[in-house]
Amino acid sequence: MALIKTDHIFLKENFTSQDEVMHFLADQAVSLGLSNDENKVYAKLLEREAEGTTGMMDGFAIPHAKDTTITAADIIIVSLVNPVDWQSLDGSPTDFIIALFIPDSEAGTTHLKLLSSVARLLMHQDVTKGLKAAAIPEEIANLLNSKLAEN
Template sequence: MSLIKTDHIFLKENLANQEEVMHFLAAKATALGLSNDENKVYEKLLEREAEGTTGMMDGFAIPHAKDASIKEADIVIVSLAKAVDWHSLDGSPTEFIIALFIPDSEAGTTHLKLLSNVARLLMHQEVTKGLKEATTPAAIAALLNSKLAEN
């Protein structure tokens, strides 16, 4: 089974700021059946961000929510039509979001493994370049699934 699903990837979304991105992620998590409580997911995304930025380097962010309303660990990916400020580690605006949704019951296990695997992938220029150049959800899913399978 592939971890990254094409119907969980949204390209060139017109979202103006980090708050709009978080609302979009929470809405998609609910629409995709990952959670039954959009407001709770939104709250958890904001709570995690308040602990410290999830904005990484080179235009990427890895926001994540852990909550009992989340049914199974999953990932939603969003690329933005225009980069937004995310208070990233390198100060650059964010244009590519890889959001993790984790059930409370898997908070210390699946969460940490997924987060470290995704963060590790983003350290490789061929991955970040490939993600930014991809023009279809299928291309993004294929790239990430092949790299995640190597770990």
Template structure:
């Protein structure tokens, strides 16, 4: 099974007032879990990507993603929010779950694209979305995401 989302990379009960707050949180968490060395550089990579077009998807999910030299290894962080965040999305539903993808700049054309593609496909699965949103168990979310990544 893939380990892009170990249980330590799942953060429940988070709070954010805006997309910018979420991106700052992801920058800080990327350093906390050991994926990156510079939270500000990661935040800037997230905001640069968001400026190109929204990463809000459907059903309350967003997939912010960043490529940066400050990211030392590819990985993902899942954050669930107690309150919906207004985020431009395909269905205008506030985001309650962000699945962030972080990769070193050197893996932009390979690992980054593969992870982004896999996450986009798994978010098309209504059962997956429903299961993730229905649980507040970090271990279960880790299992759901890693299994879905393996199925791609």
């Protein structure tokens, strides 16, 4: 089964702040059936961000939420028309978000495997360039699913 689903990929979204992105992610987590509590997911995303930025390098961020209201481990991907401030490790604004949603029961296992796999992929320039160049969700899903299958 493919981990990255095309209906979980939202390209060229127009948000002006990290907070707007977090609200969108929480809303989509409920819309896509990953959780039944948008407010709880939003709070968990912010709680994790308060522990330390999930903004990585080169415009990428990997926010994540772990909670009992999340029913299955899943990923939502968002690209932005204009980058937003995310207090990234390299100080650059973020325009590509790969959000992880993990049930509490899988917090130590699935969460860490998924997070490390995604973070490792973002260290490869062919992956980051391919993600940013993608024009349709299928291109992103195909690229990430093939790379995740290699791990």
